Amino acid sequence: MPRLPIILAACLALAPLAAHADECDDLTRQIAGAIGGKVGKRSGPSIDIRLPGPNRFDVTCRAEPIVQAISAEPQPSATFFRDLSTASEILTGESASTVEPIIAKAYRTAVSDGRKSFIQQNGWSASCYADPTSSTMRTLCSVGRIPPG
Template sequence: MIRTALACLLLLSTAARADECDALVGRIAEATGAKKVGRRVGPSVDVRSAGGLKIDITCRAEPIVQASSSDASPSATYYRDLSIAGGIAIEVPPAAVEAALVKAYETALRERRKSFIQQSGWSASCYADPGSSSLRTLCSVGRIPPG
């Protein structure tokens, strides 16, 4: 009987997390003018912003948003849409997220390694490979898990 009760609690908790994730994806899709919301694959959902950026939203204990770019350097649209999505996910103004993303990208280029810019409880990170012919930039935004 205890096992049944624990299984029911786990299912309810999982369903509540899925509802929270769906709500987050909905807010991001609306704010970025997303034309298309992808299917959920495990904890992740993709949205394609009105600017054409594919944003991956991963819902775990703390949500993470990320996007890649094959451009030689990320466009203003890339930063804008990822900053909007990241700001919604971590509840921080998009301008603060964008500033951290730009700094992380510039640091990654200069130091030729993945760069993490930590703020008050959240971080922006970027990986940049300007010599690649496909993935040249991958940036993400998320809360730093407690502990």
């Protein structure tokens, strides 16, 4: 019996983490369904989304969730930008048609400047990094909500 209060305290302490994980799982399921993927493995705060083709996606949930897309293509396809904007709409509430040109601009800036490009917009941000020399990750773009404060 003396262990019951300790076990109860541990369960109460972990409850917010479980709720956060459930929210992240739900968000990842919504995004995967919208872009034609399947929920993959969880690794810490990140959950992979499996898709056919050269693009990889994951959702990372910390203070605010982030969706990240990686392309191994020399130049990301229209599908890469369309899927990332669709995922971003679910994540941020901003329409995919608004997000897509902003992500494309971040990508173009990253390529032309040779460094990570970061654009903030209405409580969310988009960033892209391009490495033309890599054979596995040529482009990495992410979109996420900006934490309050």
